[in-house]
Amino acid sequence: MPETSVNDARTLRFERLVAPWRDDLYRYAFWLSRDPQLADDVVQEAMLRAFRSLDSLKEEAVVKTWLLTIVRREHARVYERKRLETRDIDELTAAESALIATSDDSDVEDMRQAIFRLADDYREPLVLQVMMGLSTAEIAEALEIKQGAVLTRLHRARKKLVEQIGAELGAIED
């Protein structure tokens, strides 16, 4: 097949399979980094890598986890390059949460603030489960940890969130 036709076919497949995930991948990259610009860089690079290696994706049903892996690796690479630029966590939280204050619902905003403050180990599995719809087994595979550890992290993540937003879920009461 001529090279142009191959590229056209790949472009069409990319549009069909990958492009619809772009916003969710951006959100995932954003919650990994808590930095809009870094998330943009990560997704741009990840999309480019996805396009180049699209022919290696044989099973289309796994496109979501395939893309998440690419974004995760790309984030690690970009973060590695920029890790010397450390920032104060409180400053980061205020700045970035103000940036994503896109809801009129103050409860949602409070929750967003609380998610910002979660440690990476808790935030990432939560994002993968709630936003990306991964099962705990898939999360365990993606994060290369045991499923039991995923369950513990998810439970603790939710517990910390409700503690932070003043709900009553943190402790067993009766």
Added chain:
Amino acid sequence: MECETFRERIGADPADLDSECAEHERSCVPCAAYAARGRASERLIHEALRFDVERVRKPAVPPAEPVRAATPPRWAIAASVVAVGIALWVGSRFVPNDDPVELAAAVEEHWSHEPESWVRTSTPVASSVLEAALGDGVSIDAERLNVVSYARLCLVNGRWVPHLVVQGDAGPVMVLLMAHERVAEEIPLDIPEEGLRGVIIPVDDGSIAILGDDAESLESIEQDVSDAISWSI
């Protein structure tokens, strides 16, 4: 099942509770209340995570144009920008533009300011971003246009104008809705080194600038944009 076990399970995966958990929830009032609160907070978590991507990537707040002189103190720059802005606004708001060459140059220069807008895509900009860019004075019937992929309020020739990118047959097309930029007749736009051409057309008391690929059928875009917008200024 122990209450603590139930609560650990619902905390780990509220959407995947087995029959044993369901039975416990039915039989334990405090845990049932706990589960109800958990589901309510789950909705908040979901909404909090799924923020509006367009608003984060391209804030709707009017962006500053590049400021090239950097030596004066920031307050002086701010004061000068405000003063110049007010002077331009007051001085030129009701005066028909009598320097078409300058206007054309400002439009052509503006094209290069936002390279991130210049992409071919089938994804429309969020309606909230479009509305923010248009402001109160302009409304647009997006149904009459092909995909509007970019929207921002920009400073062009001393006035804030909505800058849109509409997807044409040959790629992206820049559209500037210049409600107060009156022109007597059509003004051609041409950036040959980039393979772009366009036109500023008079519309009501203002004008619309359209700039796209050489191969683009700008006439149909002109017609679509003219039909789609209405100004209330």
